[in-house]
Amino acid sequence: MSIEFLFEKLFFTKMPLVKIKTYLTEATEIPITPKTVKILKEAETSEIIKRVGKLETEKIEKTEKTEKIIEVISENIFPSHIVKVACVQREIRLVSKIEEYIDMVHNFVKQAAQEKCSLIIFPEYNFFDLFGLIPGFKLLNTIINKKTKNTLDKAKYEQHCNRSKFNKSNKSNNNNFLGKIFRGIAVPIETGVKSIMSFLSEKYGIYIYTGSYILKEEQDIYNAGFLFDPDGNCLGTQRKTHIVEFEKQTGFKRDVKLEVFPFNPEGYSFSDLKIAIPVCMDATYFETFAIARKMGADIVAIPIANMEEYGLWRALRGIWPRVQESYVYGIKASLNGWIAGMHFTGKAGIFAPIGITSKKNGVIALAPHHEGNYLVTACLDLQKLYEKRSGAEYYGDRNYEFEYGL
């Protein structure tokens, strides 16, 4: 019996669909408590209300059941050209049972819905926590992480002494091990995650991008994510189109097609808003965003899990410049923490062309630290985007003879 098959069987056992659905139903049916009302009020009185000046506390106070809360949550309080979105920054935390994972996802979705967001984006490799379901993995993980951290410290010292010697020392050589696990867990995790996300998107009436998971198609594996609409329907899948060395070594394939998805939240005035959601390294290539824009996307979201030590300049190599050159809104969700000797860092954030942002720096909202758990939210003004784009000084020129060699 192969390792892949063993892992597949293990994960189907550890996360059965019936168990997931039952737990989700219970977890989202909790009656409202005074504490919940307080949380809702706090959320209401935050920046959202300052922006639009419309507080509907009466409805909240009268609400007694979760369904009612959701009704309030889903009501659009923004002008119809503004849509509020959220992205997740979270730390990997190995779980002992599937319920812990559901709680983690549920809490982020609930918070985003409470803050009246129409969309929430989860990060790349949004399933590493589930490795905790593998018997003995937590212990193994602790040992590998400790060993790698020591190696990294030594490498940093060497780097300090002689920069040219520095290499990718924190990128471990555990790719074969991970590759086997990935192939085994792909199908049960995809099935379980789709079930969770579909349920939550419908329950809270919110678009959910699942973050990326392993998509297994015949013998090929992809790094891919799924987008669910507020009715719980899966709108589609986007596979990663530019893969990193680690993924090549692990046996991932890259896609040769970019998708754009309809994003039409209720009460929103533009009926043909489109979003593209390529994955992590895709944002290092201007071509990805150029294609997304060519296909009509005004928002591009990027789930990331950056396997490197954090640095502002390193972070600037991704979505931020892409947003500037393609004149779209950008949303970045980020995974951080340690697993199997790999260290992930990165800040979640929401970006816009420089001319749109109040500080003229292209940043609308950013997590305060590159590690830890945060939900970053912001309002996107599409009307403003269109106006600024049409008058932009350094955007929109075409040179067909150069581009097509006519």
Place this chain on the structure above:
Amino acid sequence: MKNIVKVAVVEWSKKDISTFTQAESLIRQMEYYIIKASECEAFIIVFPAFTGCLFQLLGASSTVTSTSDINIDYIEEDYFLSQIKNISNKYNILICPGSYWSIEKTHEFESVNGNSNLETEDSGNKKIPPRIYHESCIISNGNIILNQRQIYLARWERQLELSRGLDMKLVNVNGWNIGIILSTDALYPQVSRRLSLMGVDIVLSPVGFLGEKNIALQISGMWQETQQNLFFALESGFNGHLEDIKLWGESIVHAPLEMTECDNGILARTNGKTSFIISELDYDMRKSAISRFDVLSGLNFELYNNAGLFGGKL
């Protein structure tokens, strides 16, 4: 091939620009920096964008009151270039004299449908002004060894009805492939990618951006182009007015992030404190940096072709 070369980059400050009351004073200051760079044994010196344009305007200043009034008879680029060629003969250094407005003489007359270029008004065709390009070049030993027209235009350049260049070229000097990405083109990533795929090692990038200074805009240009293409880039900024047009830009020497001391992709910059910077470009260190973050090896041409991006030309 010399694996480590020194390069020099100049920045014009507002104060510098205000002191250039005559075209000759600008040339004198350029020669001053060329001498300085030669003494440092620099391989290349780059001057800011619009340096030649300033020369052209200063030369024509007696008859021109604003950019919109430019009379092309007074702004032939040849005179500016001849001055630089003369200086070039005296020093063993490659000179990128910034940029100038280049007049395409073969298009002096053109029929309405654009087919002929020697028609006159008498034949019933409309007389149209010659095409003017924003152009830069590299001069060595009194000769132009590469010239490059700007491929894309900013809004203000479109309003001036400038024309767009159509192709990109490289020149190999001492084993280094050198190309030019001029000002606005730094903000159009397909330009950098094209040059990168042609095998450029060093990009010379004279720049001058319209409006209030905002370093975030500049970083979104040549800095990030360097990171996604992994070449060296010498960005040279113009700060001041070109008649009624306010321009700014910092001079920065860019390199792949992995090889820079502060992990920031910058080898040297003026930071508004100096008008002249010298830096070393190390070919082997760049090669090593590329091996650690090899972006170009991950290009997905099948994806771009499927999407019809730029006609699959990239």
